Every structure is written in structure tokens, then in C-alpha cells.
Amino acid sequence: GIQVEQSPPDLILQEGANSTLRCNFSDSVNNLQWFHQNPWGQLINLFYIPSGTKQNGRLSATTVATERYSLLYISSSQTTDSGVYFCAGGDNYGQNFVFGPGTRLSVLP
Amino acid sequence: DAGVIQSPRHEVTEMGQEVTLRCKPISGHNSLFWYRQTMMRGLELLIYFNNNVPIDDSGMPEDRFSAKMPNASFSTLKIQPSEPRDSAVYFCASWPPPGGGTGELFFGEGSRLTVL
Numbered sequence: 395g396i397q398v399e400q401s402p403p404d405l406i407l408q409e410g411a412n413s414t415l416r417c418n419f420s421d422s423v424n425n426l427q428w429f430h431q432n433p434w435g436q437l438i439n440l441f442y443i444p445s446g447t448k449q450n451g452r453l454s455a456t457t458v459a460t461e462r463y464s465l466l467y468i469s470s471s472q473t474t475d476s477g478v479y480f481c482a483g484g485d486n487y488g489q490n491f492v493f494g495p496g497t498r499l500s501v502l503p
Numbered sequence: 504d505a506g507v508i509q510s511p512r513h514e515v516t517e518m519g520q521e522v523t524l525r526c527k528p529i530s531g532h533n534s535l536f537w538y539r540q541t542m543m544r545g546l547e548l549l550i551y552f553n554n555n556v557p558i559d560d561s562g563m564p565e566d567r568f569s570a571k572m573p574n575a576s577f578s579t580l581k582i583q584p585s586e587p588r589d590s591a592v593y594f595c596a597s598w599p600p601p602g603g604g605t606g607e608l609f610f611g612e613g614s615r616l617t618v619l
Contacts, residue, residue: 437610490559493546
């Protein structure tokens with residue numbers, strides 16, 4: 395079955411710092427996505443990134459599909475970046491999305 | 504578009520009662536997913552539909568759980584009878600067909616269920 399792992403499990407940053415979150419996934423994973431779950435529980439899609447690099451403001455993501463990993467970069471972190479970051483991948487049909495365990499980020503003022 | 508709409512947002516019920524959670528996917532999305540989130544188990548995929556047909560229900564915990572999608576704009580997740588261990592946040596998500604959008608999976612705001 396699909397396997398999705400994330401590291402680190404927890405991360406504490408001072409406001410303004412940069413960070414890199416990692417997602418490793420099994421051979422059968424496609425359609426890699428990154429999500430942010432805010433302190434109110436909402437799951438917000440950050441990136442759909444099956445391969446390559448995308449940027450959106452202070453956030454960017456890179457997926458190297460041939461090596462089965464994806465990275466999420468957060469630059470100049472703000473307290474509003476706090477929450478849990480999940481990556482998720484679908485199966486060979488692009489569905490059956492399985493989530494990793496998440497990285498809990500706390501940005502301190 | 505209003506996004507994925509779930510109801511109710513909060514439900515408190517007593518053990519043994521029937522619970523029905525509802526979801527309206529984004530218009531034009533042809534895949535719909537039900538997830539359960541708990542502290543212990545994280546985000547678990549319960550079932551997903553493609554073109555209103557259940558494709559994989561292997562994540563449904565037991566026969567007390569059932570899900571239907573009678574049309575492209577509506578799905579239900581039913582628990583009967585409910586038990587305290589069913590307490591969790593239940594999310595619905597929808598996904599566009601290939602070429603029909605950006606490929607992003609979108610979530611509703613969730614239904615928080617508490618079974619006493």
C-alpha cells in the first residue's frame with residue numbers, strides 16, 4: 395500500500411526564521427500535495443506538486459518524483475504559519491489519497 | 504464556488520444513536536473522500552467515490568459505518584449505532600477530474616462528532 399512519511403514531527407521556530415519540511419513516499423504514490431491545518435482545524439491546500447518546483451509567496455515546494463521525496467520551504471516564518479503541515483499522495487490512479495503523520499510547527503513571536 | 508460544504512459542524516449525541524453527516528462537493532469535482540481525524544490515528548481515509556460510485560471502502564472501520572453518494576452533489580456518512588470511540592472530526596474532500604482543475608484536493612471544514 396501507499397506509504398507517506400514526514401519529518402521532523404515537531405518544529406519550533408523563532409519568527410523570521412526559515413525551515414524545511416520533508417515528505418518521503420513510496421513508489422506507488424502520485425499527485426503529491428501539501429496541506430496546512432491551522433489552529434482552528436481547517437485543512438488548506440498549499441500545493442499540488444507531483445513533480446518540479448512551485449512557489450507561492452513565502453512558501454515553496456519541490457518534489458523529486460524519481461527519488462520519492464518532496465520538500466516544503468517556509469521562509470521568514472510568521473506566527474500565523476503555526477499549525478500542522480501534511481503531505482498526501484494518491485495511488486496509481488491518482489486517488490486513494492493517504493496522508494502522512496504531519497509536522498507540527500510552532501512559530502514563536 | 505462555495506467550496507466543499509459539510510453539515511453539521513458540531514454534533515453531540517448519546518451512545519447508540521444514529522448519526523448522519525452530510526457533504527456537498529465542489530461543483531464539477533467527480534471524486535469525493537471521507538476522512539476521520541483523531542489524535543491517536545491522524546487522518547484516516549474511510550471511503551472514496553468516483554462518479555458517485557464507491558471505489559474503496561477498506562478504511563471504513565466496521566459495519567456500523569456506511570456511506571452513500573446518490574448524486575454528484577451530495578454524500579452522506581452514517582454511523583448506526585454510534586459509540587464513544589467514534590468521537591472525532593470527520594472531513595469530506597473533493598477532487599476534480601483530470602484536466603478539470605488544478606489537481607488540488609479541497610476539504611470542507613469538518614464535522615466534529617462527540618458521542619457520550
